[in-house]
Amino acid sequence: MKIRSFDDYQQAYQQSVTDPEGFWAGVADTFLWRKRWDNVLEWNFTEPSIKWFLGGKLNITENCLDRHLATKADQPALIFEPNDPTEPSQTLTYKVLHERVCQFSNVLKRNGVQKGDRVCIYMPMVPELAIAILACARIGAVHSVVFGGFSAHSIADRINDAQCKLVVTSDGAFRGNKEIALKATVDDALLTCPSVEKVIVLTRTRTPTSMIKGRDAWWEDELKLVTTDCPAEEMDAEDMLFVLYTSGSTGKPKGVVHTCGGYMVYTSYTFETVFQYQPGEEGRVPIFFCTADIGWITGHSYIVYGPLASGATTVLFEGIPTYPDAGRFWDVIDKHQVNILYTAPTAIRSLMSFGLDFVKNKDLSSLQILGSVGEPINEEAWHWYHENIGKGRCPIVDTWWQTETAGILISPIAGLTPLKPTYATLPLPGVQPILVDEAGKEIEGNGVSGNLCLKFPWPGILRTTYGDHERCRQTYFATYPGLYFTGDGCLRDEDGYYRITGRVDDVLNVSGHRIGTAEVENAINMHLGVIESAVVGYPHDIKGQGIYAYIITDHPHQNPELMKKDILATVARMIGPIAKPDKIQFVSGLPKTRSGKIMRRILRKIAEGETSNLGDITTLLDPAVVEEIKAGVV
Numbered sequence: 001m002k003i004r005s006f007d008d009y010q011q012a013y014q015q016s017v018t019d020p021e022g023f024w025a026g027v028a029d030t031f032l033w034r035k036r037w038d039n040v041l042e043w044n045f046t047e048p049s050i051k052w053f054l055g056g057k058l059n060i061t062e063n064c065l066d067r068h069l070a071t072k073a074d075q076p077a078l079i080f081e082p083n084d085p086t087e088p089s090q091t092l093t094y095k096v097l098h099e100r101v102c103q104f105s106n107v108l109k110r111n112g113v114q115k116g117d118r119v120c121i122y123m124p125m126v127p128e129l130a131i132a133i134l135a136c137a138r139i140g141a142v143h144s145v146v147f148g149g150f151s152a153h154s155i156a157d158r159i160n161d162a163q164c165k166l167v168v169t170s171d172g173a174f175r176g177n178k179e180i181a182l183k184a185t186v187d188d189a190l191l192t193c194p195s196v197e198k199v200i201v202l203t204r205t206r207t208p209t210s211m212i213k214g215r216d217a218w219w220e221d222e223l224k225l226v227t228t229d230c231p232a233e234e235m236d237a238e239d240m241l242f243v244l245y246t247s248g249s250t251g252k253p254k255g256v257v258h259t260c261g262g263y264m265v266y267t268s269y270t271f272e273t274v275f276q277y278q279p280g281e282e283g284r285v286p287i288f289f290c291t292a293d294i295g296w297i298t299g300h301s302y303i304v305y306g307p308l309a310s311g312a313t314t315v316l317f318e319g320i321p322t323y324p325d326a327g328r329f330w331d332v333i334d335k336h337q338v339n340i341l342y343t344a345p346t347a348i349r350s351l352m353s354f355g356l357d358f359v360k361n362k363d364l365s366s367l368q369i370l371g372s373v374g375e376p377i378n379e380e381a382w383h384w385y386h387e388n389i390g391k392g393r394c395p396i397v398d399t400w401w402q403t404e405t406a407g408i409l410i411s412p413i414a415g416l417t418p419l420k421p422t423y424a425t426l427p428l429p430g431v432q433p434i435l436v437d438e439a440g441k442e443i444e445g446n447g448v449s450g451n452l453c454l455k456f457p458w459p460g461i462l463r464t465t466y467g468d469h470e471r472c473r474q475t476y477f478a479t480y481p482g483l484y485f486t487g488d489g490c491l492r493d494e495d496g497y498y499r500i501t502g503r504v505d506d507v508l509n510v511s512g513h514r515i516g517t518a519e520v521e522n523a524i525n526m527h528l529g530v531i532e533s534a535v536v537g538y539p540h541d542i543k544g545q546g547i548y549a550y551i552i553t554d555h556p557h558q559n560p561e562l563m564k565k566d567i568l569a570t571v572a573r574m575i576g577p578i579a580k581p582d583k584i585q586f587v588s589g590l591p592k593t594r595s596g597k598i599m600r601r602i603l604r605k606i607a608e609g610e611t612s613n614l615g616d617i618t619t620l621l622d623p624a625v626v627e628e629i630k631a632g633v634v
C-alpha cells in the first residue's frame with residue numbers, strides 16, 4: 001500500500017508493528033525476484049542473527065535496471081553534472097546505463113573477479129562510479145567504496161580488512177579548482193596490499209599516472225575487449241551486497257555489511273515513501289538530487305540503489321557547493337529542473353554564510369520537496385532552507401538514519417507529516433524506536449529523553465561487521481541486551497515527536513563525516529614527540545562539530561605553530577584531510593581519574609568554552625592540570 005495521507009501512514013505503521021512480516025512481504029512483492037522467499041524474517045538480537053526474505057533469489061541490478069527497460073528504456077536514469085559548469089552534463093537513460101553496467105561487469109569478470117570477491121572502489125563522483133558499483137552487484141562481487149578524501153593508509157587498511165582482489169579508480173578527480181591525483185594515492189596504498197591483483201583506471205583528469213604492467217589497465221581499453229551483454233548472477237537474499245567502512249568508538253573503522261534482498265527493499269521503499277516519489281502528469285518522473293558523496297552511505301542508498309530500484313531520475317554531481325561560486329547547487333537545480341533536493345545541514349550552513357546574493361535570480365520553482373541528512377539541523381539553518389530555498393512552500397524532511405541502518409528510519413513523510421523544525425518527527429513504518437536510560441531501562445511516555453535504540457529489525461539493518469561478527473555484537477547489541485543501540489541521544493517531546501540530539505559515544509560528526517575520536521588520537525600519537533593526546537568535539541558554526549585536540553609532547557617545541565602543522569600532516573597521512581583537528585592545544589597533562597581514565601567530559605566543556613561549570617573534579621589525580629588547560633585554551 002502506498003502512503004498518500006497521514007492517515008495512511010498511521011495505518012501502515014500500525015500494520016507494520018502488529019504484523020511486520022505481512023507488512024514487509026507486501027512491500028517486497030513489488031520487486032522482481034527470481035524465486036520468492038520461503039520465510040520473511042528470522043532474527044535474534046543476541047548473537048545477533050538477522051535474516052530477511054530467506055530463500056529468496058534475486059539480483060538487485062535486475063531491479064535497478066533490467067525491469068525498467070520495458071517501460072522506461074529512454075527515461076533518464078542518471079544525470080551527471082560535472083565539476084566544471086562549462087563541461088557538458090550527461091544524461092544516461094536506463095537503456096544506456098544498463099548497457100554500460102553490463103559491459104563493465106564483463107570487464108570485472110575478464111579481470112578475474114568472481115561472485116563473492118571483494119572489489120575496492122576509490123573514484124570521483126562520475127557516472128563510472130555508479131557503473132562500477134552496479135557492475136559488482138550484477139556479478140555478485142562485494143563492493144567496498146572508499147571515500148575519495150581518505151589517505152593511502154586508510155585505503156590500505158580497508159583493502160586489507162576485506163581482502164579486496166581488484167581496485168577501480170581514476171587517474172584523478174576534479175574538486176572545485178583542484179585536481180587530485182587519485183591513482184597515485186592508490187599506488188601508495190597498494191605497496192602494502194598483497195591481495196590486490198588488478199587495478200582498473202578510468203581517465204578523468206589525465207593527470208600523469210604510473211601504470212604498472214600486468215597489474216594496471218585503463219578502463220577505456222578494457223571496454224574494447226568485452227561485449228555489452230552480461231546476464232545477472234542469481235543471488236540469495238542474504239548474500240553480501242557490499243561493505244562500507246565507518247568509524248566507531250574504537251580506533252579501527254569497521255566494515256558494515258549489507259545484504260542483497262533487505263537492502264534493496266528498504267532503500268527503495270524509504271525513498272518512495274519519504275520523498276513521496278511518484279510519476280506526475282503524463283508520467284513525468286521527478287528529478288531527484290542528492291548532494292552526498294557516493295563514498296558515504298547516503299550516496300549508496302539515495303543516489304544509486306534506492307532511486308534506481310524505484311525507476312527514478314537521479315542527479316550525480318561531481319563538484320562542490322562553492323565552485324565556481326556559492327550558487328552552484330541553485331544553478332544545478334535551475335539547469336536540471338530538480339524537484340527534490342536532499343542535502344546536509346553543513347552545506348546549508350556554509351551556503352547561508354555567503355548571503356542571499358547567490359540565491360537571487362536562480363529559478364528554484366521546480367523544487368517541491370527538501371531533505372536534510374547527516375546531523376541535527378539547527379533552527380536557523382532549517383528556516384533559511386525553508387524560506388530561501390523552498391520559498392516557504394516545500395516541506396523539509398529531516399531524515400535520521402545511519403550507515404548501519406541502510407536507509408531512513410525516523411523522518412517526516414513529505415507533505416503528510418506535520419513538521420516541527422529540528423525534529424526528525426516520527427518513525428517510518430517498520431521502525432520501532434525506544435529510549436532507554438544508562439542502565440538500559442525503557443523510558444516510557446512523552447516529554448522524555450534518553451539513548452535511542454531499536455527493538456525490532458527492519459530489512460535494512462546491518463547483518464554483521466566484515467570478518468568480525470563479535471565486534472558487531474559488542475558495538476551494537478551488547479550495551480542494551482535485546483536492543484540495537486544507535487549511539488545517538490534523543491528527545492521525545494510531548495507530541496511523541498523524535499529529535500536526535502547527537503552522538504553519546506566517542507564519535508564526532510564533522511561536516512556530516514563520521515570520525516572516531518580514538519582514530520584521530522591514534523594518528524596524532526604516531527607523530528614524533530607526541531606522548532599522549534585526547535580528542536573531543538566542539539560546536540562549529542559550519543561543520544556542526546569541530547575537532548579539538550589536547551596533546552602532550554616530550555618537550556616544548558621551539559616553534560609550536562610549525563609543530564601543529566606537522567601533526568596535521570601526520571593526521572592527513574594516516575586518515576585523510578577530513579580528520580585534521582581544527583584546534584590543537586599543547587598541554588603538560590590530561591585530566592585523569594585515579595584509575596587512569598581521561599575525563600573527556602571536562603575536556604569537552606573546556607573546548608566548548610564552558611570553563612566556569614566543570615562539575616566535580618575532586619576525583620582527578622591532579623586537579624591542577626585543569627587550571628593549566630583552561631588558561632591555555634585556543
Ligand code: WTA
Pocket residue numbers: 246296297298372373374375376377398399400401402403404424486487488500501502503509512513514
Ligand atoms: C547523525 C548518515 C540528527 C547521527 C546517514 C547518526 C543525524 C549519524 C541525522 C550517522 C539527522 C544522521 N538528525 N542526526 N537527520 N542523520 N545523523 O553513518 O548521529 O554517516 O548516528 O549516516 O549521523 O552517520 P552516518
